Amino acid sequence: MDDSEDSDDDLEEGEERVHDKSTPPGSSDKFYARNASNGVENEAGNRDVSPNMSLSLEKPMEDLIKVESSLYDELSVFAETIDLWDKDPAYIANKASAKVVSKFFASSNSNNALPEVLQFQNFLLNNGGRTGGWTDFNHQTFLKIRRRYLPRNLKKICSVPDNLRDQFLQEVTSALYLNSIERAHDHDVWFVTLNKLELLSKNAMKKFKTCHKITPSVEETGTQIRPKLTSERSLDRSQKRDQIIAWREAKQRELDQKLEEERRRMEEQQRIEELKRQKRVKELKSRMEEYRLRRESLGEVKAGSHQIHERIMNSSKKTLTELDKKRINERNSHLIQLQIRRKLAKSRKQQESQDRINRANSKFRVEVKRDPDRAMGHTELWKLRMQDLKEEKVQASRLQPTAMRILSDRPQRAVPEWRRQITAT
Numbered sequence: 001m002d003d004s005e006d007s008d009d010d011l012e013e014g015e016e017r018v019h020d021k022s023t024p025p026g027s028s029d030k031f032y033a034r035n036a037s038n039g040v041e042n043e044a045g046n047r048d049v050s051p052n053m054s055l056s057l058e059k060p061m062e063d064l065i066k067v068e069s070s071l072y073d074e075l076s077v078f079a080e081t082i083d084l085w086d087k088d089p090a091y092i093a094n095k096a097s098a099k100v101v102s103k104f105f106a107s108s109n110s111n112n113a114l115p116e117v118l119q120f121q122n123f124l125l126n127n128g129g130r131t132g133g134w135t136d137f138n139h140q141t142f143l144k145i146r147r148r149y150l151p152r153n154l155k156k157i158c159s160v161p162d163n164l165r166d167q168f169l170q171e172v173t174s175a176l177y178l179n180s181i182e183r184a185h186d187h188d189v190w191f192v193t194l195n196k197l198e199l200l201s202k203n204a205m206k207k208f209k210t211c212h213k214i215t216p217s218v219e220e221t222g223t224q225i226r227p228k229l230t231s232e233r234s235l236d237r238s239q240k241r242d243q244i245i246a247w248r249e250a251k252q253r254e255l256d257q258k259l260e261e262e263r264r265r266m267e268e269q270q271r272i273e274e275l276k277r278q279k280r281v282k283e284l285k286s287r288m289e290e291y292r293l294r295r296e297s298l299g300e301v302k303a304g305s306h307q308i309h310e311r312i313m314n315s316s317k318k319t320l321t322e323l324d325k326k327r328i329n330e331r332n333s334h335l336i337q338l339q340i341r342r343k344l345a346k347s348r349k350q351q352e353s354q355d356r357i358n359r360a361n362s363k364f365r366v367e368v369k370r371d372p373d374r375a376m377g378h379t380e381l382w383k384l385r386m387q388d389l390k391e392e393k394v395q396a397s398r399l400q401p402t403a404m405r406i407l408s409d410r411p412q413r414a415v416p417e418w419r420r421q422i423t424a425t
Contacts (some may be wrong), residue, residue, distance in 0.1 A: 025338050061288060069277060076273060116204035120197040132190045136259070138176050141185060145172055 059415075114122075124130065131139040149160050149168040160168045172184040 006077075010414055048230065061284065065281065065284065068280070072277065076269070077176055110404060114204045114208060116197075116200045120201040123194065123197050127190060127194075130194075132194070134187065142191075145175060145189070146191075159188065227342075 003165065127133070134142070150158070150165050151161070159165075169181050169184045169188070172178070172187075173181045176184075178184055218220065
């Protein structure tokens with residue numbers, strides 16, 4: 001059991017890695033590149049520019065350069081993520097290699113290792129190792145986001161609270177540019193299971209170590225006899241331990257080599273991007289300088305043309321004023337003469353019409369007799385009408401009965417005199 005305990009301790013120590021890292025690889029280089037770009041932009045902004053250009057172009061161009069650099073960095077990360085989508089994910093590669101290695105561990109440690117340790121090891125081998133098939137950068141980003149959503153009083157084996165779970169998964173998906181939110185959910189479930197199995201494995205190892213320390217005292221009292229291992233089994237176990245150590249060292253070297261290649265690739269890519277950005281900044285500077293010179297030349301030409309125009313206007317101003325005065329005087333005299341001719345023609349027409357009236361009056365004289373009584377009397381038509389009304393009234397009175405005629409002749413029943421006069425008129 002001593003050899004099995006040592007092998008389990010070595011395996012556990014070899015498999016354990018640090019979950020939380022402060023910064024992802026290449027982040028310091030990105031920060032340096034960004035500071036360098038800001039320095040170049042500040043130098044570009046501090047150059048001497050004409051007063052007209054400083055108000056219109058200096059700050060907008062600096063803002064555009066800063067926005068361009070930040071967008072270029074974000075789009076480069078997004079482009080790398082899209083390139084990884086077309087390739088086989090690291091999760092499949094880790095699972096493929098884990099199937100080959102799991103057979104060796106299952107055959108070598110199934111009889112000696114603890115079941116909790118075996119379960120934890122098999123989970124690591126079958127699910128992509130300590131990162132769950134993700135890259136180290138993506139896994140560290142996932143852990144940073146998870147720590148912000150996980151309260152301090154909760155342990156790592158606990159999952160994110162339900163009220164923050166949707167927001168947490170959405171942020172992980174957008175930060176890592178994942179295809180779907182289910183990938184973030186599966187990785188979170190895998191991480192909780194990993195922490196639980198790791199805790200069970202550690203507790204089992206502690207319990208085993210405690211029991212193993214008590215065993216020698218029991219053997220000394222003679223109450224329990226420990227069977228001795230044969231030399232062949234101990235030799236086989238030492239060989240397997242050497243194989244495990246060699247495999248672990250090979251995997252560590254392979255991982256270090258991959259990280260070094262990734263770091264070099266990121267540095268080379270950042271260097272190329274920095275060169276492109278510097279080239280872009282130089283082009284923008286040259287364009288700004290060309291634009292400034294063109295504006296200055298145009299301003300000088302415009303100022304010269306303005307001065308020439310002012311001189312021409314001042315020289316021709318006197319001549320124009322004299323011509324204008326002469327033209328105005330001619331127009332006024334013409335208008336005055338026209339008004340005089342119109343008045344003379346009008347008075348001539350009035351005189352001619354008056355002369356014609358006087359001649360007509362002298363030739364023809366009409367005398368009309370006037371009869372005021374005829375104008376105030378009745379017309380012939382009205383007299384005929386009144387005569388017809390009297391005849392109709394006399395005829396109607398003849399047709400009435402005697403009694404009715406008597407009643408109508410009575411003064412109290414007859415029509416009043418004043419009404420009769422109105423009717424007669």
